[in-house]
Amino acid sequence: MEENSEKQLNFLEEIIEQGLNDGTYKSILTRFPPEPNGYLHIGHAKSICLNFGLAKKYGGKTNLRFDDTNPVKEDTEYVDSIQNDIRWLGFEWAGVHYASDYFEQLYEWAEKLIMKGLAYVDDQTLDEIRQNRGTVTSPGKNSPYRDRSVEENLDLFRRMRAGEFEDGSKVLRAKIDMAHPNMMFRDPIMYRILHAHHHRTGDKWCIYPMYDYAHGQSDSIENITHSICTLEFDIHRPLYDWFIKQLEIYPSHQYEFARLNIDYTVMSKRKLLQLVKENYVSGWDDPRMPTICGFRRRGYTPESIRAFCDRIGVAKRDNIISYSLLEFSLREHLNKVAQRRMAVLNPVKLVIDNYPDNQEEMLTAINNPENENDGTRQVPFCRELYIERDDFMENPPKKYFRLSPGNEVRLRYAYFVTCQSVEKDADGNITCIHCTYDPATRGGDAPDGRKVKGTIHWVSARHAVDAEVRMFDRLFATEAPDEAPEGKTFLDNLNPNSLQVLHGCKVEPCLADDVKSNVTENGVAAPHRFQFERLGYFCTDPDCNDGHLVFNRSCTLKDSWAKING
RNA sequence: UGUCCUAUGGUGUAACGGUAGCACAUCUGACUCUGGAUCAGCUUGUCUAGGUUCGAAUCCUGGUAGGACAACCA
Numbered sequence: 235m236e237e238n239s240e241k242q243l244n245f246l247e248e249i250i251e252q253g254l255n256d257g258t259y260k261s262i263l264t265r266f267p268p269e270p271n272g273y274l275h276i277g278h279a280k281s282i283c284l285n286f287g288l289a290k291k292y293g294g295k296t297n298l299r300f301d302d303t304n305p306v307k308e309d310t311e312y313v314d315s316i317q318n319d320i321r322w323l324g325f326e327w328a329g330v331h332y333a334s335d336y337f338e339q340l341y342e343w344a345e346k347l348i349m350k351g352l353a354y355v356d357d358q359t360l361d362e363i364r365q366n367r368g369t370v371t372s373p374g375k376n377s378p379y380r381d382r383s384v385e386e387n388l389d390l391f392r393r394m395r396a397g398e399f400e401d402g403s404k405v406l407r408a409k410i411d412m413a414h415p416n417m418m419f420r421d422p423i424m425y426r427i428l429h430a431h432h433h434r435t436g437d438k439w440c441i442y443p444m445y446d447y448a449h450g451q452s453d454s455i456e457n458i459t460h461s462i463c464t465l466e467f468d469i470h471r472p473l474y475d476w477f478i479k480q481l482e483i484y485p486s487h488q489y490e491f492a493r494l495n496i497d498y499t500v501m502s503k504r505k506l507l508q509l510v511k512e513n514y515v516s517g518w519d520d521p522r523m524p525t526i527c528g529f530r531r532r533g534y535t536p537e538s539i540r541a542f543c544d545r546i547g548v549a550k551r552d553n554i555i556s557y558s559l560l561e562f563s564l565r566e567h568l569n570k571v572a573q574r575r576m577a578v579l580n581p582v583k584l585v586i587d588n589y590p591d592n593q594e595e596m597l598t599a600i601n602n603p604e605n606e607n608d609g610t611r612q613v614p615f616c617r618e619l620y621i622e623r624d625d626f627m628e629n630p631p632k633k634y635f636r637l638s639p640g641n642e643v644r645l646r647y648a649y650f651v652t653c654q655s656v657e658k659d660a661d662g663n664i665t666c667i668h669c670t671y672d673p674a675t676r677g678g679d680a681p682d683g684r685k686v687k688g689t690i691h692w693v694s695a696r697h698a699v700d701a702e703v704r705m706f707d708r709l710f711a712t713e714a715p716d717e718a719p720e721g722k723t724f725l726d727n728l729n730p731n732s733l734q735v736l737h738g739c740k741v742e743p744c745l746a747d748d749v750k751s752n753v754t755e756n757g758v759a760a761p762h763r764f765q766f767e768r769l770g771y772f773c774t775d776p777d778c779n780d781g782h783l784v785f786n787r788s789c790t791l792k793d794s795w796a797k798i799n800g
Numbered sequence: 801u802g803u804c805c806u807a808u809g810g811u812g813u814a815a816c817g818g819u820a821g822c823a824c825a826u827c828u829g830a831c832u833c834u835g836g837a838u839c840a841g842c843u844u845g846u847c848u849a850g851g852u853u854c855g856a857a858u859c860c861u862g863g864u865a866g867g868a869c870a871a872c873c874a
Contacts, residue, residue, distance in 0.1 A: 242814050269874050369870050371802045405872055415803040417870050426872035445874045468805060469869050547813045551806050559824050678833050689833050768834045795835040
């Protein structure tokens with residue numbers, strides 16, 4: 235298995251191993267380069283796991299670099315959240331860098347390019363530049379300012395920096411080829427004038443470099459060996475290489491992989507921002523959001539997200555991963571580590587008529603059958619209990635193993651009970667189920683060896699604690715929410731039932747104590763996670779306070795009854 | 801009438817000229833004090849047409865399909 239997985243390398247691992255073997259580099263240095271203009275999402279997690287994971291695997295390092303070349307969109311709120319999320323995922327960077335740290339160097343290199351006759355100041359308007367760029371199938375036209383002298387360009391560029399010109403009145407362009415079949419080469423803009431306050435450099439600059447002029451050089455300055463990015467930058471690579479070549483600086487190389495897509499969700503920062511800003515969700519960390527902080531609040535573990543990223547692989551073809559793979563990764567981890575508790579989400583009262591009214595007892599429950607070290611706990615039991623409404627049917631279909639008139643089931647870790655009768659209200663709703671129990675089955679086993687097919691969970695009505703439980707479903711109702719018909723947008727694909735809040739749920743009393751301690755994960759606050767038996771995995775929400783318990787459903791258990799039942 | 805990238809089961813991803821494998825999903829069965837977990841098993845795939853070769857998922861050519869590129873965004 236080990237041997238096998240070592241042999242089956244993805245294309246990036248092959249590139250790295252080849253470079254290591256032929257001595258192109260002694261060790262590798264990667265970077266994760268987010269723009270601080272939004273929160274990280276699961277797609278970034280893929281990139282993080284790749285960049286940090288690859289470096290780790292080959293004994294290299296990874297820099298965190300904020301690509302902060304557009305002051306109007308960026309904010310320190312985002313740089314904080316990004317660092318938080320990377321740490322929580324379990325990765326540590328070698329150094330934190332900012333593209334803005336390199337503004338001075340970038341500026342000097344721009345002058346160098348001007349002096350080599352490879353850059354010029356263009357006075358055309360935005361519109362003119364657009365017009366003259368041509369289209370993908372037709373060549374562009376040279377700017378009338380394209381042949382200014384080196385001296386004039388230098389003078390103008392220095393005055394741009396000095397703040398003599400209005401926003402949008404001039405740009406610095408690389409002088410390449412306005413007829414190039416690759417649009418990226420049609421005299422790409424290197425600098426624009428932006429009299430805007432930058433979150434780090436303040437008002438020092440009024441000209442800011444464009445992505446193409448900043449990214450490769452930033453990689454080069456840091457001696458990044460492998461600059462790994464998503465496919466849409468593929469077409470930028472020749473430009474990336476061009477600047478490095480003309481500047482005669484360290485040759486970092488760019489490699490592209492296909493970004494992550496998951497069904498029933500959207501992955502664009504712009505759309506996620508819109509969901510937040512227009513209040514379709516409660517915030518960036520709404521548990522329905524595909525953001526890292528959303529998944530964290532939903533109860534996902536760093537381990538499960540890393541396992542997911544491992545499993546989806548990496549290649550260059552477009553892909554849409556099934557959400558169920560994410561849930562599988564979560565269940566796989568939580569099944570091993572989450573303690574079990576009993577909680578009744580939709581309670582109906584059950585009375586054991588032959589159990590003495592004045593009697594109470596404690597029963598022993600196993601905390602986690604997957605981990606003996608988690609031990610056991612005591613659960614209070616008495617004459618009156620709550621069970622799940624779904625666990626009783628007056629007229630059950632075939633193969634229904636749960637409680638029904640005359641049928642015997644096991645109350646988990648407690649007793650066998652048999653349903654004798656039900657009480658109903660005027661509308662015919664069941665208000666109370668009457669049972670008798672067999673005292674000999676204490677703990678859940680029958681000394682006479684008789685078996686029951688069904689085991690149901692319960693909580694003592696006298697001891698239960700109230701809780702609010704938030705049931706989440708997919709945020710979008712359609713598999714590919716980005717694909718909206720004419721006149722519609724992705725917002726029309728929102729699932730109106732993505733959140734269902736349940737009040738008056740009844741949970742085991744010990745949960746009230748469980749919730750009191752603080753949990754951190756890699757230094758970041760994290761929720762308590764439990765398996766509510768037979769229901770799914772749930773975690774505490776930050777909205778919990780002293781008198782009020784709030785749980786989020788992270789995911790359900792696999793439910794083969796639901797399948798049978800349709 | 802552009803340049804570039806991509807094409808393997810339902811979904812992902814391996815196979816590097818020599819037995820198409822793995823995971824998820826699906827379906828069967830076993831087991832079970834969670835209709836969970838676990839275990840065993842079944843079904844399902846090389847876009848297409850040529851070419852090279854003893855042999856092609858793999859190399860070559862054409863086609864088809866999908867994607868990226870025409871922000872003073874990244």
